[in-house]
Amino acid sequence: MRRFLVWPSDMIWPYNLPFIAYLRTVHEPEAELSSKWLNLTRWKFFVIxxxxxxxxxxxPGYIMPVLSNFSWMCMIDPQNVLLAQLTGSAGFALGTLQLDWYSLQSRLGSPIVSPSWAQYNILAGYVLVILIIMPIMYYINLWNFKSFPISDSNLLAGNGTYYNGDNPPIRFSVGIIVSYMLYFASLVAMIMHTILYHGTDVLRHAKTSLRNRQNDIHCTLMSKYPDAPGWVYGILFLCAFVCACFVCKFGKLMPWYLLFLAITLSFVCLLPTGIIWARTNIAVDVSYLCLIIGGLLMHGNGTGNKTFVTYAFGTQFQALFLLRTLKFGHFMKISPRALFSTQLIITLISCVVRYGIAYHMLSTIEGICDTNVEWPCFIQLAPLRMAIIG
Structure with missing residues (x-):
C-alpha cells in the first residue's frame, strides 16, 4: 500500500502537517518573525x-462542562417541546453552541487541517440531510418515528420504550436510521469514487517504484535510504495472524476461520478509505459494515461480534495509522527501516503495558465496570445491538 498511499505526492495526509510545523518551530532557527504585527516569533506564538x-x-473541561454542548435556545421557553426538539442537543441541535475545541473536532477532526472543499461538502450534506430530510421524516411520522426520541442509539420497542428482549418488535430512532442510510451510501460512493477518479492512478502507481518517481523531490530524497522490504511486513503479518487464530480458538472468542473473512474485508476497504483520508483528513468508518456482517454470522454473540470487528475494522484502521506515520517519515526524511523498527518496538511495548494495566485493574478494583461508580466503563452498544438484530 505504500506505493498507493505514501509515495504519491497527492496523498498529503493533512493530519501530519501540524506536527511537521511544530517540529520545525522547535528545531529550526527562525530568520524572521512569523507574526510581525504582534512582534512574535513562531516559538513565542506557539508557547502563548x-x-x-x-x-x-x-x-468546558471542568468548571462549566455545559460549554461543550450548549443548547441556549431551549432556555427561551423550557416547556416548548417543539423548540426543544429543534434546538436541543438530543434533537436537531439547531443553534447549539460548542465552545470546546476538543468536542468540536472529536467527529471530523480539526477544521484547520481539513481542506476547505472537503468541509464544504460536509456542510452541504449536513444541510440537505440533517436540516431538511431528517426533520421531514420525523414530522410526517414516517415509520412511526414520532413515538421515539429523535437521536437515541439504544434499541427501542414498538411502544416507544427501551427494548429488553421481551417487547418486540425492535425499532430505531430517526437519527440512527438516517445515520445507517448515510453510512451505506458513503460506502458505495467511496468505492465508486475510487474506481472512477483514482482507478487510473492506482494502476499507474502499481507499476512504479520509489526510485522511478524522480519528478517528486520527496521520493528523490527518500530513494537514497534502503527501504523496508515487503517480505518483512509479510512475515510480521503471518505471525500476527497465527497468534490471532490461537487466541480466537482457545480463548473461545469467535470461530477462528472467520479471521480470513475479517482480514479480507479489512484489505478490501483499506485502499478506498486510505485515499479519502490521505486527501481530506476525513476517515470513512467501515465498522458498521463489520458489525452487520459479524451480527449475521454470530447472531446473539456480542463477544464474538466485537472480536470480529476488532480484527476487521481494527486491522484496517491500524494499517491506516501506520501508513500515515510512514507518510510523516516521508515528509521528514526519516529512514523507512528506522521508522518500521520504531513502530514495531512501540507496538510490542504498548500491548504488554496496556494488557498489564487492564489485568491489574480488573483483578484488584472491586466492582469495576459494575457497582463501583468511581470506576465505570464505557460500553459500546453497537456490537451488542447488531448481535441482537443480526
Missing part, C-alpha cells in the same frame, strides 16, 4: 497559544 488554550480548557 498553548498556555492560553490550556487555561481556557478548564472552563
Amino acid at each position: 497559544a498553548t498556555v492560553l488554550s490550556a487555561v481556557y480548557y478548564w472552563l
